[in-house]
Amino acid sequence: MTSKPPVSVELVGVGGYLPERIVSNDALAGLVDTSDAWIRERTGITQRHLAAPHETAAFMGTEAARRALHAAGIEAADVDAVILATSTPDQAFPATALRVQAALGARRGFGFDVSAACSGFIFALATAEAFMRCGRARTVLVIGSEVFSRILDWSDRGTCVLFGDGAGAVVLRAGEAGSGRGILSSHLHGDGTSGDLLYVDGAVGLRDASGYLRMNGREVFRHAVAKLSASVDEALAANGLGHADIDWLVPHQANKRIIDAIGRKLDLPAERVVVTVDRHANTSAASIPLALAEAVGDGRIRRGDLVLMEALGGGLTWGSALVRL
Ligand code: UT7
Helix, strand or coil, rough: CCCCCCCCEEEEEEEEEEECEEEEHHHHCCCCCCCCCCCCCCCCCCCCCCCCCCHHHHHHHHHHHHHHHHCCCCCCHHEEEEEEEECCCCCCCCHHHHHHHHCCCCCCCCCEEECCCCHHHHHHHHHHHHHHCCCCEEEEEEEEEEEEHHHCCCCCCHHHHHHHHEEEEEEEEECCCCCCCCEEEEEECHHHHHHHHHHEEECCCCCCCCEEEEHHHHHHHHHHHHHHHHHHHHHHHHCCHHHHHHCEEECCCHHHHHHHHHHHHHCHHHHEECCCCCCCCCCHHHHHHHHHHHHHCCCCCCCCCCCEEEECCCCCCEEEEEEEE
């Protein structure tokens, strides 16, 4: 038996933050044995933003959150919870979410971090949705903030050319049940047996480990296309929708070839797929809210549009969220 959720979980504001420093492919070709042509052809990436020392996950997450709150017309004092997805926190604890909460001046409620690598934003969004559906919070900031430049092995050409830094945030607010707006569904998946395909080889719990990102790119690519295709089908089936109902695909931005494959699967024209990987590279948990912030900000995505988000990352983790803006 299914029961009607007591509230709708509406997305009422979005904001992004990118570090000032932009680094071209050519600049990386001076560091490792690579070329602008290889990076463009295999990934679609032309440049990435890299953080200065003060641009930490907490700093960038706070800036993105401020912009999302401003767009929503909501005060920090009204935020019930901050849920922040990151694999590159400022500290093991306190949670980066709490650093953001303090910087914003949000004095009530709770906050915590979510660790789901590049799927982190979808996991944080679904977590917020669950809290809101059961009435534990009415206004929630969901943030993805990452400084992958600090965990890259800058001598490994197979990974260091792929990532960038940044943060994105959305404000969720409980609305009236049956409003037709907000999160229509979210689906989360994890397979720990594939953990060694994409991982960081250490953290503060392992003092003698280096803490660099390691990836079997070819295998992750294969999983990404298969699992994201299945995720898209899962989201549509759960809502009784077809391809033609989707207005926008806002995918995790890892590789233009993966994005194109999912866009083709949905029969979406290229202009209905939001792409930022060319300029942002892969910003992990920040990539979806950054892409959403760009497309809402420039007027492409409007109120009432149906937006499908999907991501796959280390874990492996993957999932989707379908949202009516
Ligand atoms: O966000 C989390 C999820 N992550 C992803 O979804 C990433 C998924 N994987 C990918 O996007 C792609 O697999 C990569 C972009 C990482 C690699 O592209 P690929 O087409 O799968 O290349 P490959 O790994 O099969 O490597 C092809 C060749 C290799 O040389 P050989 O063995 O054929 O001689 C690599 O050594 O390209 C070489 N190569 C490079 N050459 C120049 C690898 N990296 C580079 C590089 N520059 N940066």
